[in-house]
Amino acid sequence: MSAGTKPVWLLDIDGVINAITKKPDPSVWPRDQWVRTTAFSGDDIEWPILAATPVLDFLRRVHEKGRAEIWWHSTWQHYSVNVGKALDLPEWPVLDCPEFAGQETFIATALVERERVWWKFPAVQRLLAQGKRLLWTDDDAKFQLDFRKKREWEPQALVVAPHETTGLAPRHLRHIDRWLA
Numbered sequence: 001m002s003a004g005t006k007p008v009w010l011l012d013i014d015g016v017i018n019a020i021t022k023k024p025d026p027s028v029w030p031r032d033q034w035v036r037t038t039a040f041s042g043d044d045i046e047w048p049i050l051a052a053t054p055v056l057d058f059l060r061r062v063h064e065k066g067r068a069e070i071w072w073h074s075t076w077q078h079y080s081v082n083v084g085k086a087l088d089l090p091e092w093p094v095l096d097c098p099e100f101a102g103q104e105t106f107i108a109t110a111l112v113e114r115e116r117v118w119w120k121f122p123a124v125q126r127l128l129a130q131g132k133r134l135l136w137t138d139d140d141a142k143f144q145l146d147f148r149k150k151r152e153w154e155p156q157a158l159v160v161a162p163h164e165t166t167g168l169a170p171r172h173l174r175h176i177d178r179w180l181a
């Protein structure tokens, strides 16, 4: 990861750019602004992807203007790039995350051992310890992260946790735009 003051944007996929729903909410983004595609996740399944074009355009603009370094931080791990390709996004690296132990373990862990550290968390702490300004968009942050933790991190880090059925909404993009400014 290069040095510098450019913020790092850790981007989750499901529940952030992929809305987890069959019917997207037209009150969040108009009906004609949703696109459907699929992406291969390594388990012989082409997963459905439902994304809002204003969110994709916002990400492209942030990337093109160099406002943030965008890194995938998702259970998709190195298959994240397939989602990026399916949505015609620029190529972004996947955040190195040795704590990732597979989705099944993660779900079981989340259900059984509520005290155990979320696998996504140590990588975030490492970036913060390096003094990185950090934007972290993850729908699960609202369940997995202590609200006080998010407060402690401000203003170095902004955590945005959209609703999983909509992903990033207009108000989130406005908030992110202000934070990146």
Ligand SMILES: [Mg+2]
Pocket (backbone or CB within 6 Å): 012, 013, 014, 015, 016, 138, 139, 140
């Ligand atoms: Mg998610």
